Amino acid sequence: MLTTSSDQPAKLQFGPNSFRVIRAGRYVPCAVTGEPIELEALRYWSAEHQEAYASCEIATRRLTGQA
Template sequence: MNRIDRRVPLSGPAEVEYLDGDFKIRKPGAYVVCAATGAHVPIEELRYWNVDRQEPYAGPDAKLARLRQLGLLPPKA
């Protein structure tokens, strides 16, 4: 933020609609909560989500972990 930008920095969780290859912010916020780990994922770093389940993930490992939690992948060997 610079001296000309008078916007208040966002805080708290955002409400997001996850689309194919994109997402739409329904309620502004600073982060979303990873469905697998509970980690806060800053909106500007959000790269992984599931459109059908409308869930965000902290990264590719978190997405795989969530699929294992749901029984959609075999347990890690």
Template sequence: MLMSNSDRPARLHYMANGFRVLAAGDHVVCAASGSRIPLDVLRYWDVAAQAPYATAQLASEAMAPR
């Protein structure tokens, strides 16, 4: 039986210039909004926190000094 990666969250390791897939899936969940981000449109993440973000604004707000 073949397993499909559709509708499964991926586990990623975020690096400065990209990410490595640790567990196959088709999306990740935004750390700020909780929305699903398909891997093919994932553009924003925090390397230190190992967290993905759906938009540049959400990433900027999450990483802003407090």
């Protein structure tokens, strides 16, 4: 069975203001919850930790050590 790139998570390189797609896909998993985040909806990440977050609350908790 063949899978398409949309079936697999994307691999991204996170910068301070943007991200670069390393491997095509439609989503990335949240580093805390594991829930899929559509690339079009991705707004929160850490360039330092190279992680994506589903919401600003999750990002804040993670980056302040509360997650």
